[in-house]
Amino acid sequence: MASKKGICPYCNYRAPIVSRIFPVNAEATVCYCPNCMRELAPKKAIENYNNIVSRLLEKADKTLFVACDPVKAYRQYADVLEVEGDNYRALLGRILCLIYTSKVRKEYLSDANELLEGISHKGIDQTNNYVQALRRIDFALEEYDTALTNRLIYKEHFYDEDCMKLYLAHLYDIIEFKKDILEKLKYIRKNYTTQDNSELIKTLEEDIEKKDHSLHGDKFTVDGVGYSFVKVKGEEAIIEKNNEISNARFNKRHLKTLKEGVKGKKTIKDVVFKDYTPIIKMRNISIPFLIVLLLGAFTCGLFAYLQYANQMNFILFLIAGSICFLASLVLFIFILIWSNVLRKRKMRIDQ
Secondary structure, three states, X not given: OOEEEEEOOOOOOOOOHHHHEEEEEOOOOOEEOOOOOOEEOHHHHHHHHHHHHHHHHHHHHHHHHHOOOHHHHHHHHXXXXXXXXXXXXXXXXXXXXXXXXXXXXOOOHHHHHHHHHHHHHHHHOOHHHHXXXXXXXXXXXXXXXXXXXXXXXXXXXEOOHHHXXXXXXXXXXXXXXXXXXXXXXXXXXXXXXXXXXXXXHHHHHHHHHHHHHHHHOOEEEOOOOXXXXXXXXXXXXXXXXXXXXXXXXXXXXXXXXXXXXXXXXXXXXXXXXXXXXXXXXXXXXXXXXXXXXXXXXXXXXXXXXXXXXXXXXXXXXXXXXXXHHHHXXXXXXXXXXXXXXXXXXXXXXXX
């Protein structure tokens, strides 16, 4: 018997989804909903279940990849896992959420790596998906590293010693995470001959080497003091001042320029990734406003035509119509630009 999960499309939609799930014999010609006792075609119940899971996943993916709201997306992926505990895309989404919710003062990368370890045995069973998942996780790590760098570094110089410690501790975690991904890719290449990951493995090896060199290379703060990385202890990076390189390549003018460049800037910020949720809300609200303004412009234009004989009314309706049209044009440009930005972001992450 090919048993699958199904959901009755006729039951109370307000009831929790989990309570509406029941086992379905896919080979049978008919099945019955245990809640409402309605007779159903097994195919219809199974399709309804798959559609509900797909909608939940799509909602969570949109929140994470388009709105870039990983905290909310993490909860939405939990809703998917409540319905389908071994859903691969939801498990991957939670890993990405942990990476994207990493903040300067908090450590989530190790948690994400532990979660990756926990689903490895599930991922190996579907190798193509697993390789794609590893690629997306690596992409998220790169985005995280870039965003963190922009928060703590100005023209290749750290704002201060604390920023340097924070960045190096996270860079160390990123390198370890990438090494773990590399190990899994090599395992897949060795044991699954259908998978050719040579190019991805080569890119990862080069990237790890580059980041490792960056980790152990000389570091400078904007005041010209040089430091060297020692090790990571707990969640904090240990660094030591290097008197041999301090001020070796700086002059007073250079130091003054650097200090002026960081003046008034908040050096340590909690939020690493930009939250696009307000932009999405503004765009969604702008669409009905755009329609109202266009209707207003059309109505004013119509009244201006009808009041052509009355010069005062004609001018008033013409001005009002012009204002509505210009406002609608501005809203249209806003909607067009941000829809394109969000679409490109989604496409770039889905690559």
